[in-house]
Amino acid sequence: MAADGESTGKSKGRGGRRDEADIDESVEKEGRLDVNELETIPTVVPREGDGYRLSRSGSVGQGLGRIGEPGCTLTEDDLRRINTRKGFIQLLENKAVDIEEVRKTLLYEQELRQLQVELVRLQRWVQSNGERIAILVEGRDAAGKGGTIRRFTEHLNPRAMRVVALPKPSDEERGQWYFQRYIRQLPNKGEIVFFDRSWYNRAVVEPVMGFCNKKEHQRFLQQVPEFEHMLYEDGVTIIKFWFSISKEAQAKRFEERRQDPLKQWKLSPVDEKAQELWDSYTRYKEEMFSKTHTTFSPWIIVKANDKQAARLESLRFMLNLLPYKGKEDAPIRLAPDPNVITRFHRKMVELDL
Numbered sequence: 358m359a360a361d362g363e364s365t366g367k368s369k370g371r372g373g374r375r376d377e378a379d380i381d382e383s384v385e386k387e388g389r390l391d392v393n394e395l396e397t398i399p400t401v402v403p404r405e406g407d408g409y410r411l412s413r414s415g416s417v418g419q420g421l422g423r424i425g426e427p428g429c430t431l432t433e434d435d436l437r438r439i440n441t442r443k444g445f446i447q448l449l450e451n452k453a454v455d456i457e458e459v460r461k462t463l464l465y466e467q468e469l470r471q472l473q474v475e476l477v478r479l480q481r482w483v484q485s486n487g488e489r490i491a492i493l494v495e496g497r498d499a500a501g502k503g504g505t506i507r508r509f510t511e512h513l514n515p516r517a518m519r520v521v522a523l524p525k526p527s528d529e530e531r532g533q534w535y536f537q538r539y540i541r542q543l544p545n546k547g548e549i550v551f552f553d554r555s556w557y558n559r560a561v562v563e564p565v566m567g568f569c570n571k572k573e574h575q576r577f578l579q580q581v582p583e584f585e586h587m588l589y590e591d592g593v594t595i596i597k598f599w600f601s602i603s604k605e606a607q608a609k610r611f612e613e614r615r616q617d618p619l620k621q622w623k624l625s626p627v628d629e630k631a632q633e634l635w636d637s638y639t640r641y642k643e644e645m646f647s648k649t650h651t652t653f654s655p656w657i658i659v660k661a662n663d664k665q666a667a668r669l670e671s672l673r674f675m676l677n678l679l680p681y682k683g684k685e686d687a688p689i690r691l692a693p694d695p696n697v698i699t700r701f702h703r704k705m706v707e708l709d710l
Contacts, residue, residue: 465665471689472672473512480549482681484517489544489593492675493555496600497638498631499610499623501664505600506551508668509675513549522553535559535577536584543593556581557597560645565637566627578648585654595654596678598671599646599701600661604635646701656701663697670697 435448449459483490492509494502506520521542530538536556544550554562559577563569569577585595602610611628614620631638650656657674661667673693676684684691 461665465669468669468689469508469672472669472676473508475676475684475687475689475691476509476672477512478683479676479679479681480513480517482679483549484514484547487546488679489546490549490679491544491552491588491593491595492549493552493557493595493597494600495554495557495561495598496659496661497602497607498628499607499614500600500602501661501667502553502600503623504664505598505668505671506553509551509672517547518549518551519544520551520553521555535573536580543588556584557645557649560649561638561641562627564641565634566630578645581649582651582654585649585651589653594679596675597654597656598659599642599656600659600667602661604632606662608632650701658699658701660697660699666694666697670694674698
């Protein structure tokens with residue numbers, strides 16, 4: 358009976374379903390897929406290396422949008438009817454959705470999850486060995502520092518991890534040694550601390566904006582290698598990231614923040630002057646690299662025009678650097694992409710590409 362049912366179940370409708378070969382043939386001939394031909398079992402997420410190919414039909418390429426934008430919304434019923442890959446792609450085309458963007462995001466989310474699993478393992482190693490890890494995340498405004506820190510921390514145990522984003526110093530703190538308020542925030546035994554901007558405020562932002570004088574700036578540049586060497590000798594691991602973006606990418610992200618009511622809080626008076634003072638930021642940044650890049654505390658440059666790539670490769674760098682237990686069994690690549698992550702060297706001419 359089952360065999361007879363399968364042989365006669367190629368007609369449309371609820372009583373039977375056309376097999377995948379017939380559906381694929383229909384798509385190739387007609388260029389479209391009737392909603393009734395979309396079966397109700399879930400579609401496997403497409404992955405590189407499994408024979409997946411993007412559709413190149415002439416209807417795609419103009420006016421493409423992202424899922425969720427007006428005219429590009431997928432309903433629950435749409436998703437429930439998806440069966441084949443071609444059906445999935447056809448549905449996205451009918452909705453004028455950028456298929457390449459969808460594919461890239463699916464792969465990104467898959468890799469991110471695997472790297473975050475490894476990060477949880479790393480945190481267990483930090484706790485069991487009493488390691489102290491300080492991660493400094495620096496870069497121009499809108500370079501993606503905060504978003505990267507969120508991807509680092511969203512699945513970590515908050516009892517053994519902190520994010521430090523200090524406000525401007527109080528009157529009392531202004532009368533102290535510059536490093537004093539940052540020393541209070543250094544990692545304890547078995548802890549990872551992320552600095553969303555750090556003591557390097559005095560290297561770039563403060564002199565550009567006039568928040569410190571020349572003497573204070575030069576004193577900082579003289580003291581910071583000695584300060585970091587003391588931490589290194591005491592067993593603190595310091596990872597210094599600089600997120601590098603182009604002037605055009607920064608301008609685009611500022612405009613997105615102005616237009617998005619959920620991101621407008623990110624704009625500050627300092628941000629508003631970032632484009633105007635671009636060259637000044639560049640000059641102070643280059644001086645900072647030349648005087649504070651050391652063998653025991655090097656600068657790691659992250660090309661951040663592509664936010665997703667910057668996040669993934671930053672995670673990879675940290676996982677690749679630290680000798681945590683179980684690292685050799687990781688099911689995902691841990692070596693960072695040298696086209697995204699590079700160690701600063703003094704022959705670098707231009708970083709913000």
